[in-house]
Amino acid sequence: MALVRRVYDRLRAHYGPQAWWPADTxxxxxxxxxxxxxxxxxxxxxxxxxxxxxxxxxxxxxxxxxxxxxxxxxxxxxxxxxxxxxxxxxxxxxxxxxxxxxxxxxxxxxxxxxxxxxxxxxxxxxxxxxxxxxxGGHPVFVVDAYTVRIGTRLGLLPSTRYDDVQAFFEARLPRDADLYKEVHALLVVHAKALCRPRPRCPDCPLLRICAYGTGRKR
Ligand code: SF4
Missing domain, CATH: 1.10.340.30 (Hypothetical protein; domain 2)
Incomplete structure (x- = not known):
């Protein structure tokens, strides 16, 4: 859980709470x-x-x-x-x-x-x-292309298959729908702001713990 939690804490400190998804119903x-x-x-x-x-x-x-x-x-x-x-x-x-x-x-x-x-x-x-x-408020972790891109660059993911990535995060986070929403939303905002196809690593709050950013292999 430790590294995923650190990723979440740093992204939340950097971008603030996201409260995604914007909808009335x-x-x-x-x-x-x-x-x-x-x-x-x-x-x-x-x-x-x-x-x-x-x-x-x-x-x-x-x-x-x-x-x-x-x-x-x-x-x-x-x-x-x-x-x-x-x-x-x-x-x-x-x-x-x-x-x-x-x-x-x-x-x-x-x-x-x-x-x-x-x-x-x-x-x-x-x-x-x-x-x-x-x-529905069910605690299932949503995986998208942004999750896979960031997770791969961080050196976290053993596989990029949907079910494997989902299982990876669900095993390392408390089973909590609100937390899953925030983690997913923060990964999306991070992928759009800094961890783009051409990443802006020097500005990234995850730089020190990122395999790609530091050039280290995990
Ligand atoms: S250090 Fe670079 S590759 Fe790693 S998460 Fe940040 S922007 Fe993405």
Whole structure:
């Protein structure tokens, strides 16, 4: 736990608390997670804003809407041939599975919900875990490309496979959804600010404990 905890402490001291994910409701988190693939958060925000303005950010209304209407509002998020239909299909599944009520949907064992999410079209492990953690409050660690980039450079990760990286962090952090959210958000902000594809190591709060930054192998 020690090194992961030091990474967290230094990033938090450097960037401050993140309180991610910015959304008014768990359903908004789900829509954001489904739209997030292969695009930037700014574009997802724009798409969600369009859905809100049209009164469509609602599970029943999205489930009933035609795909062309959804496409018009979420076009900013890209993949417009697949995302609108997947979004509607997911809403229809929520209605069928839990009458659109997220309370009972998330009041099941984590593994059962995760399997249900992964069975939906276009939902991979990162999307499923983002929904579980940020919409459902389940303590699952979300892995993304930023986590892998930073973890690899720090010399922490024995493997870059999704399940291995997730297991690595979950084994070294207390099982706490709020902590998982903060660690994930801090890694994202760090990857965007300093640990970029071309990293700015001299400015980095992790420099002294980073294998890449110090040129040391672990
Ligand atoms: S020292 Fe460089 S490579 Fe290491 S975490 Fe910081 S920015 Fe990334």
């Amino acid at each position: 768990p359903f908004e988190v789900i829509v954001g997670a489904l739209l997030m693939q292969q695009t930037s958060w700014g574009r997802v925000e724009e798409a969600i804003g369009n859905l809100k303005a049209a009164g469509l950010l609602d599970v029943r209304r999205l489930a009933r809407a035609d795909v062309a209407t959804i496409r018009r509002h979420v076009r900013a998020a890209g993949l417009y041939r697949t995302k609108p239909a997947r979004l509607r299909s997911f809403c229809r599944h929520l209605l069928a599975r839990a009458d659109g009520d997220l309370g009972p949907y998330f009041e099941r064992p984590t593994a059962e919900i995760r399997a249900d999410l992964l069975a939906q079209r276009g939902v991979g492990p990162e999307t499923a875990d983002s929904i579980l953690l940020y919409a």
